[in-house]
Amino acid sequence: QQPVQSPQAVILREGEDAVINCSSSKALYSVHWYRQKHGEAPVFLMILLKGGEQKGHEKISASFNEKKQQSSLYLTASQLSYSGTYFCGTENRDSGGSNYKLTFGKGTLLTVNP
């Protein structure tokens, strides 16, 4: 089952902050975040493994709340280059091992204007 992303779209002015949320109805083992520019392939941003860790990548960071089965992506002081569609991908593991499937949400379209 696809994770649910919110919001579906967000428009920012350069320098503003944004938060993108990703929720799963199943227990999460890992959460992946990717960004896709129009007409291009998705590009990896970061992976978070269960354990409630937070990761950062320049001005983009993410958190993972295992109990709430959700992750959030934080974009700080947005730049024009941040524009694109952001996807979260979730890996759910049943007891006994991985099902090796990464399930992506429908994406969040982020537009950063000058």
Add this chain to the structure above:
Amino acid sequence: NAGVTQTPKFQVLKTGQSMTLQCAQDMNHEYMSWYRQDPGMGLRLIHYSVGAGITDQGEVPNGYNVSRSTTEDFPLRLLSAAPSQTSVYFCASSYGTATDTQYFGPGTRLTVL
């Protein structure tokens, strides 16, 4: 390293035709997968492989076949194309499992008339 390559970039088929989308990677990755991307639907997993000789179904496998005879190649076959298979297809690979970083190919834009 070329990374993940896909051919062709664009393809137009008639309903009922068959074809193979090619995917290759030169990173010695064990895990490879195929996704389709439709407007507003995100990326949906079609088939995946955890190593040569091993394949399994994803969320939307109907109408597609795969095989993995080598570590490098993971072709996707459309058996009898239908308009519902019009989509952008992405191949991805990662070192070990779905947990590792996925490297995506440039995509194949397929139109079925």
